[in-house]
Amino acid sequence: MVTHLRPANLAELSEAVREGPQRLLIAGAGTATGWGGTPTDVDAVLDTTGLDGVIDYQPADMTVAVRAGMPMADLQKVLAEHGQRVAFDAARIPLGATVGGLVATADGGPARHAYGTLRDMVIGITVVLADGTVARSGGRVIKNVAGYDLAKLFHGSLGTLGVIAEVVLRVYPLPQATRTVAVERPPDQGFDLAGQIVARSLEPAALEWYGGRLLARFEGTAEGVARRVAALQAATDAGWSEVDGAIWDEVADVALGAPGDTVFRCGTLPSRMPWLAGRLAELAGAAATVTSSVGVGVHTVRLRSGDPAVHAATLTTVRDEVAGTGGSTTAIRRPEDVPAWGPPPPAVALMRAVKQQLDPAGRLGPGRFAPWF
């Protein structure tokens, strides 16, 4: 029988981990349960949603410290009252995803083009290890090189190294205006056009190839955004047209998927985008949708419900080929019989060693990184 632990503060969290049953599954809002391997033989769910709320917000410093169970959407509301935001737009945020869960999954959205992911914005972290140890790294200042940066280690750890309890984030001004323009382009031309935009230093906030179109989102002052859109038209002569901001909800839907879908995210050299788009069309045809942060080489793929065998073959084939050229793939939704992870990265032995050091008894998130460790 699986117990449910829901600590309300850091001390309770430390105690719950230390005194709790053997194998713990750490859960936030439950918006990413399909990420990575399926947890096995779990004795208790450690629910972080009781660790909610802002700890300290200094608008003039543009930093905010929060408890990790706080939904990112709630945090954005608090920040917006002061004209600020976390420059981060992962698809799960409207579903209630927590700050800690978003760090643990290394999730990201189209804003990764300009701002990266939470990895690039977390300036301090408090974690609870499997033995109940409470450890902090970083701090409350943007610039800080004192000690190792444990936040990096926990980014993408999928609840296998410890519980993220508190997070300090760098925040940015909320832009006055946002505009998105789009132009139809096949993958190879889309990639080339994206390169031209980047080279012109027009500083788009997002640059996404999706649904046969290149989307460019600009953020800033109303006047500045209008001028950059005009400059984009003039410089690329591509026939851009203004599109409604709702297009980004469609982009988010690719990452969210639906029951029966297969969803995965690949990182490759940016120039591999046309190859990936072509390969998906060959393997899965119209069932495949890809949205690609074309400037940085991060592609999110959705295979709509259909033949699970086609899904399985597409995922494993693409994953192997991506790995073969130095890329990486994370499964977000997958058919049950497909292993969660493909060929391991070169540093997998080091990941095992880190896991061994921080959670020697293998209590946390058992099975998440199977078959790697």
Added chain:
Amino acid sequence: MDPAEFVAVLGAENVLTDPTQLRTYECDGLTGYRVVPALVALPRTTDEVAATVRVCARRGIPFVARGAGTGLSGGALPVADGIVISLQRLRRIIEVDPVNRRAVVEPGVTNRDISRAAAPYGLYYAPDPSSQQVCTIGGNVAENSGGAHCLKYGFTVHHVLAAEVVLADGTVTTLGGDSPEHAGYDLLGAFIGSEGTLGVVTKVVVRLLPKPTTVSTMVADFGSVAAAGDTVTDIIGAGIVPAAIEMMDNLAIRAAEAAVHAGYTVDAAAALIVELDGPPDEVDSQFDQVLEICRRHGSTKLRIAADPAEREAIWRGRKAAFAAAGRISPNYFVQDGVVPRVRLAEVLGRIAELAAGAGIRVANVFHAGDGNLHPLVLYDEAKGEHDRAEKLSTAIAELCVELGGSLSGEHGIGADKACSMPVMFSEDDLATMKRLRAAFDPAGLCNPGKIFPTPRLCGERPGPFRPHPLEAAGLIERW
């Protein structure tokens, strides 16, 4: 130590044992700490680095990797019974890929040479530590180096996509990958800034950025440090993210002006250098906004760089401020603590009080946009001021922690500030970091004695700051 095994893997010409030659490696930019290593290895390839480290692993010999030796925290301080592995001979730029905007380089390549190689494609490497003429990318990875422009562009960790590293047992692995998306723990992120304690980097894949189309730079003088500090707060509060905001107080202005004649106002109490870059229209309108904010805070003089040459001159003055301290004081210590930006005025007041109490002058020159101070504690060794100055220097770093900041914004902890780490971190924090270290280097051979306090280290007393030989020769500058 018997050099034979090292000679066997590197050849005699790549192993230094002569005491005079070894002395060249006795310190980095923190020249008050000196230890002559037993041997210096000069590998030329990743394989040779790995073979050298394997000898160390087999024999239990500690090793310290070293780039250009410009670090300011003793991160490359040798270990007496150990060896130094110099990466200076791994200096190839392997590839510049303009399509994917990245470069693959060896660790001994200088920061500036990456931008130079990228320039024909309209690209550059963003982090710009002021020693960038000579400091190497390998050292930048070890220290997570920043620079004047990291407020907008971030640090080394934001600009490195992958690194090939030799681990403490001599195995070679790759951290990171082709994109920022890589499954599993972000070991690359943990490695960057680990000050050489987790392994030796032998290849680095860096991101390149397009050069901004417009850059605008100004110097704004103020009648008080507080007014300059409030100006910084209001600029950031207006939602502007400048490429750089630097502040100098009067002592620093005078030192810099005496050194390079940058055209600073020598009787100004404080000066800000503000630089904006990006799309032209927005830079122009935000620049006007910044000018207006400066005026509102009573700026006594606004100087706008008319052309790239004048901008260069303004920055030359700023970058010289640090070394120029030698013109107004025979000896000095340098700190690089960080405070939350809103506490700038407060920390400067407290530093002034501490300085007055100690009877020691402190010049302030710093990255105001991110609260990263660089107080220069000026003293005269000959007058027996060393101990008081050293105590003041440590007190300033620890004051930054008290105000919610950090011991170091970019110089690193190294050997210099290891003993202050318990002020910032609990025993459990440090023990957890050591567990990470143990995963990478169970035997503790990789740059031991750095970052973490040890009784031996913390019982010893550092010497005074002395100019680095390269600095004295005018080859490097820094702050």
